[in-house]
Amino acid sequence: MDKWLIGIDLGGTTTKLAFLTEEGFILRKWEIPTDITNNGERIVPNITYSLQEKLAEMNQTKKNVLGIGIGAPGAIDHENGIVFEAVNLGWKEGYALKENLAKAVGLPVILDNDANCAALGEMWTGAGKGAKDLICVTLGTGVGGGIITNGQVVHGIKGAGGEIGHMTIDPFEGYQCNCGKRGCLETVASATGIVRIAKDQLSSFNKASVLKTIMINEREISAKDVFDAMRAGDELAREIVNRFAFYLGLAIANLGNVLNPEAIIIGGGVSKAGDTLLNPVKKYFSAFTFSTVRESSHVSIASLGNDAGVVGAAWLVQHSSW
Amino acid sequence: MDKWLIGIDLGGTTTKLAFLTEEGFILRKWEIPTDITNNGERIVPNITYSLQEKLAEMNQTKKNVLGIGIGAPGAIDHENGIVFEAVNLGWKEGYALKENLAKAVGLPVILDNDANCAALGEMWTGAGKGAKDLICVTLGTGVGGGIITNGQVVHGIKGAGGEIGHMTIDPFEGYQCNCGKRGCLETVASATGIVRIAKDQLSSFNKASVLKTIMINEREISAKDVFDAMRAGDELAREIVNRFAFYLGLAIANLGNVLNPEAIIIGGGVSKAGDTLLNPVKKYFSAFTFSTVRESSHVSIASLGNDAGVVGAAWLVQHSSW
Known part of the structure; x- marks a missing residue:
């Protein structure tokens, strides 16, 4: 069986999450509120909990997941997985999103800017x-x-x-x-x-x-x-x-x-x-x-x-x- | 010994040619006039003759050459090696420069637009x-x-x-x-x-x-x-x-x-x-x-x-x- 992919779109008010096939077909999508209180310290734990919950609900384990891709707003160091300017998310300058999320979920994580992710989405299965x-x-x-x-x-x-x-x-x-x-x-x-x-x-x-x-x-x-x-x-x-x-x-x-x-x-x-x-x-x-x-x-x-x-x-x- | 590279910059009045090392160092450069008479039919033979002459002069053979890169003005199909609009060169629409030059010289040829070649040159050993x-x-x-x-x-x-x-x-x-x-x-x-x-x-x-x-x-x-x-x-x-x-x-x-x-x-x-x-x-x-x-x-x-x-x-x- 093909492995699943996890796609996350992290916004200032809502976080969109989805399980997808390797062909880009959305198997399940849902949203959670983005909790930016306390310098955004709940963002990664909330995403982690929500993913675990949904996987269990669908009788899946993370062994069947290839990895997590996440888009975040603002300036990004995509190579090192750092979010630079994240006023809307509460994080102090230079938050290591890739590393923190990977550690919390136990899956490889790749990060890019949200607008770049939208372009890649349209390229993969959308208007482009x-x-x-x-x-x-x-x-x-x-x-x-x-x-x-x-x-x-x-x-x-x-x-x-x-x-x-x-x-x-x-x-x-x-x-x-x-x-x-x-x-x-x-x-x-x-x-x-x-x-x-x-x-x-x-x-x-x-x-x-x-x-x-x-x-x-x-x-x-x-x-x-x-x-x-x-x-x-x-x-x-x-x-x-x-x-x-x-x-x-x-x-x-x-x-x-x-x-x-x-x-x-x-x-x-x-x-x-x-x-x-x-x-x-x-x-x-x-x-x-x-x-x-x-x-x-x-x-x-x-x-x-x-x-x-x-x-x-x-x-x-x-x-x-x- | 490292192989040589041949770089050619084909212009409407002059054709620039050079032998380079694999590190981009110019070993020898020279120019020939571009003969655009008779629908540009002398362009490829003139380049071929000039390359052979210079190789002989430097006691080299084409066995020591990795290939030829050539830049040409105007619209190019770089994948198929076709020059589309070559009013300045005399060619009728859709001239198969890559194929014709490769056949004449007996070396692999790669073609791109001249302005793109200039950008690549500055990237390799120039200001960029x-x-x-x-x-x-x-x-x-x-x-x-x-x-x-x-x-x-x-x-x-x-x-x-x-x-x-x-x-x-x-x-x-x-x-x-x-x-x-x-x-x-x-x-x-x-x-x-x-x-x-x-x-x-x-x-x-x-x-x-x-x-x-x-x-x-x-x-x-x-x-x-x-x-x-x-x-x-x-x-x-x-x-x-x-x-x-x-x-x-x-x-x-x-x-x-x-x-x-x-x-x-x-x-x-x-x-x-x-x-x-x-x-x-x-x-x-x-x-x-x-x-x-x-x-x-x-x-x-x-x-x-x-x-x-x-x-x-x-x-x-x-x-x-x-």
């Missing part, structure tokens, strides 16, 4: 299935990314590879980013970025608009409100989405121009807008790529949803030299 | 020695590029990987590029691009300038004239170089932001301007990168000059599964 060159952009509260070339994750010299959210996309009048510089893609193409554009466009928009009425009279809006309004024909929403699509389209076009990947995949919560988001982004992608790339690099929406992280983490188990 | 993640931008008549991640060239799905010159760097008012779109890096950061900027800036520059006098009274200027004038303190030249540096700095900053390479190397004829070019480019690189990348990805001038192509082509010989 079979591609060896692939870019995955994750549009959530921020903008994350994973870049795969020649079948391998691009980590770069200090683990910053794939930080698509910090491409400087507006070098002139860009918004201030948390990273310290201005004009980052994340300031305009994330869920918060879209709302920021909306507030900006509002003042110069003089026509009637359902979205405008909501923004003025009722409450804070969300990125979803903008895409819903666009789908309903709202002109202000169209202008907002158009500006968002210009920035995102320009960014992925330039990634396409230099990397010519088979697949450029847009994932994360914002990507649930589907074609309402994809079509305008594709328009700008076409405008800003040269012919070979325009014709051979395909832009699409991610297909694994929230499972991408655990699938990609599990992929690492079979592709690592521990 | 030892790096596994490296970007090489070649500023000549056009702007070429080679991207190496995890020690391998990024070819992409259709061989367009590394086409840094076609990043859309001015999405609003960019100059028309030969590739069909507007605002490509090549339109402003190549030798011709710098002259284009110079002509543009001239009309709005109302002060005294040596460069302005030359441009108005005497003759066409070159990129070298601009850098020379800047070095001599000319203010118009400073404005031109500043605009050039803004575009190039922004482009390599965004490559740095997403790939976080150890080395970003600027080569090609224009790079002979040295620090006059490098310093302003570094200024914009710093402005447009986030801290991790700013601190870990280093920008420098290429060190192999015209030898980069033959060195990188020779590197391929030892790193290919023929």
Whole structure:
């Protein structure tokens, strides 16, 4: 019988866990809350307990498991299995996640950045299935990314590879980013970025608009409100989405121009807008790529949803030299 | 005794050839004119004859040669050894260079794009020695590029990987590029691009300038004239170089932001301007990168000059599964 793989997607509020086959099929998936109290000291014990419990429930032992792949947010030293900046997880700088989890569970562990895991997941069984060159952009509260070339994750010299959210996309009048510089893609193409554009466009928009009425009279809006309004024909929403699509389209076009990947995949919560988001982004992608790339690099929406992280983490188990 | 490697850099006017050791040391290098008449039918026979002649001259036989690496301009199918678009070489579309040269010389041949070979050369024995993640931008008549991640060239799905010159760097008012779109890096950061900027800036520059006098009274200027004038303190030249540096700095900053390479190397004829070019480019690189990348990805001038192509082509010989 084939051995199982364990994939874990460690987030600031929830930890997703899954057992998978060696072909990437999810046998069982579940979530536990991430307890970040006391400098995150419960994170590894909680994962360990949950894994043992689920294995017992399924009448399995860890002897039948090949290993654990885990994705964590922020800066990672994937070779040594260290999580550097983990403000969201409570850990002090330089937490030895790989070593601690391996010791606790008694299985080999491989660690990578969560956005890289999502890209690997989409490459293995998702929208980029079979591609060896692939870019995955994750549009959530921020903008994350994973870049795969020649079948391998691009980590770069200090683990910053794939930080698509910090491409400087507006070098002139860009918004201030948390990273310290201005004009980052994340300031305009994330869920918060879209709302920021909306507030900006509002003042110069003089026509009637359902979205405008909501923004003025009722409450804070969300990125979803903008895409819903666009789908309903709202002109202000169209202008907002158009500006968002210009920035995102320009960014992925330039990634396409230099990397010519088979697949450029847009994932994360914002990507649930589907074609309402994809079509305008594709328009700008076409405008800003040269012919070979325009014709051979395909832009699409991610297909694994929230499972991408655990699938990609599990992929690492079979592709690592521990 | 170690075997020799042959590196060839095939250009539209000259073909550079070299014998190298397995450590990348050039034992002998020479050039022959590239005869592109009759649809380029003399190219392979001329290379073959020249190699045989030089081997005999050095009392060597091809038994002591491991193989031939060759870089060619334009679009390449490196897996099958085909040169697709070779207008400059006279070949009709889809020339089987690898097969034809291997048959003629009687040695295994490996082919890649010339800009990729230059990047591999700088990685092996040049300014990026030892790096596994490296970007090489070649500023000549056009702007070429080679991207190496995890020690391998990024070819992409259709061989367009590394086409840094076609990043859309001015999405609003960019100059028309030969590739069909507007605002490509090549339109402003190549030798011709710098002259284009110079002509543009001239009309709005109302002060005294040596460069302005030359441009108005005497003759066409070159990129070298601009850098020379800047070095001599000319203010118009400073404005031109500043605009050039803004575009190039922004482009390599965004490559740095997403790939976080150890080395970003600027080569090609224009790079002979040295620090006059490098310093302003570094200024914009710093402005447009986030801290991790700013601190870990280093920008420098290429060190192999015209030898980069033959060195990188020779590197391929030892790193290919023929």
